[in-house]
Amino acid sequence: MKEEEVATKAKTADARIKVRKVTNIHSNWSSQGELADGKFSFQLILDNGAEEALVMPTNEDSDVLMDLFDASSELYFDTERRVIIFNGVSASG
Template sequence: MTDKSQQEQNTESAIKVRKVTDVHSNWSSQGPLQDGKFSYQLILDNGAEEALVMPTAQDAKALRDFFQDADSVYWDTENEVLIFGKIK
């Protein structure tokens, strides 16, 4: 590996907080008469990284509202925490 590519790799691994630039939602069936499961795929820094959040149905609704109402959203990759900017 060249010094430059090693430096780039070190820089990428040093980033602990990334901007959520897109969110994809999903619901999957768990079988007849069973509650389904929700998930949000977080696209970070335009695809530099991705994260998956699997909330309860109640939390999924709250997160949807926060995603919609926040002027920016960040993901702390080390602590797995969503950080919402100013809420409208």
């Protein structure tokens, strides 16, 4: 099999994957000016960099997401539906 064919098949297989494991999260806050609420965003690194997703929640939702990130043993992201799946959520706390 030619190298180009292998690369094409790998890209096709990657495109079929709809749910990926979140392997890292980069959180960000940006100022919106004086006396204005800032904006939060989370960059989800999926499958060690195979793909990335940007989530831009409201300030209130950011607080809930941070709690869920901490309480979950694993995170997954459905790239087609743009849904974060929290696995093994601890009910303590």
